[in-house]
Amino acid sequence: MRIGRRGAAGVLAGLLAAARPGAAEDWPTRPLRLVVPFAPGGASDLLARLLAERLGPALGQPVVVENRPGAGATIGADAVAKARPDGTTLLYGTPGPQIVNPSLMPSLPYDPVRDFTPVVSLVSAPNLLVVNPGLPVRSVPELIALAKARPGELTFGSSGIGASSHLAGEMLKLRAGIEVTHVPFRGSGPAIQELIAGRIAFLIDTLLLFVEHRASGAVRAIAVASAQPSTLMPDLPTIAETLPGFDSAAFNYLAGPAGLPAPVVERLNAETNSILAETGFRRRLAELGLEPIGGPPEATAATIRSEAARWREVIQAAHIRLE
Known part of the structure; x- marks a missing residue:
């Protein structure tokens, strides 16, 4: 789903107006961490930094990218899952943490569904x-x-x-x-x-x-x-x-730990949708071959579920397992 500039601005205005007094308006009061579960220099790291550069001014606090690579992205994801649910620790999500690792690995240090709060869909990386x-x-x-x-x-x-x-x-x-x-x-x-x-x-x-x-x-x-x-x-x-239905594009999204307050999720979602609607940002994404998505948190949750089911079928059929 894509949201135009006017639509994103309208969503932002409506969400902020509907939020409880002193909730989303007063948040955040300290810098945010955007955890990338990969080493610096990759495509995920690049896009996370492009997003952080714009999200920080929109929120009125710096957004610092923190690289936490290792164990197929589970180390970074686990750090977010165990963080305080105040909205200051976020996960730059890729297919690993919540979509493919549950089918690839015999055990995870977190529950891929219950331990996270979906915030917003970012891009599709072909x-x-x-x-x-x-x-x-x-x-x-x-x-x-x-x-x-x-x-x-x-x-x-x-x-x-x-x-x-x-x-x-x-x-x-x-x-x-x-x-x-x-x-x-x-x-x-x-x-x-x-x-x-x-x-x-x-x-x-x-x-x-x-x-x-x-x-x-x-x-x-x-x-x-x-x-x-x-x-x-x-x-x-x-x-x-040639093969109808074939799609291996990587779904990228933003998530936080379980229990994020609704006004915080709404604020993050609206600000990110506004960024995704910016002409300059969309132009930069096009240069990188990325397709912006956006949309509400519910759509992000639904995509995570459908992607997990799609890749589970491939992983099981190919008998792939990581020990």
Whole structure:
């Protein structure tokens, strides 16, 4: 769901008017922490900092990005789950903490549903299907045909077992009915280098990672792995045009610990929706290949539930487990 500038401003005005006197208006009284459960320098970290730069002035307090990587994003998520529910500790959510980790890991230090308060949907981050230029394919149907002609011979890389790039490759494998071999690496960088070197056949990972490699001819992009075409690469078809319903885009959102006061959730939601509606911010998102979403907290909660169910099906079918 998208909210226009006037709509977001109207929502903000209505929410603040409806809030209890002295509640949302007097909050926050101290700086906020925006916890990113990954190391600095990645796509999530970049967007979190872009959001924090604008959210701080809107709230009247600094919003400090705090990187808490480790254990498949569970360390950062757990820090938020155990924080005081006063709205000053927030999670920059990606598919890991609440969507895929419950199906990947035998146990978590938090309850993925009960220990968090959904606040607002942020962006959809599309993935890109790329192949080594030496592979004799230029489309998804050609890749599927080659894989079926050479069962078990083609390899696809990922940034690690259970990573979004791994799950996207398994989804392609299941939907297309092909037998290909997964090769995990320690991060997207090594996987891309192995693809360029020709030691793996294809890779599905964050679109933004491949802009320069595609321009130089180091990789061949054959399709966008999200439901809609990319504004950054409008010349490419989607995988869904060949495999209806295919969508491996990463859902990004904002959440807090369980028990956040309703006026605080409403204030955060309204301010973030206003930021997502800003022309300059939307232009920056387009440059990064990201699609803004926005909407009420209820929509965020619903998307987390539906995404968890969708990826659970892939994880169970592919027998993926992290110990």
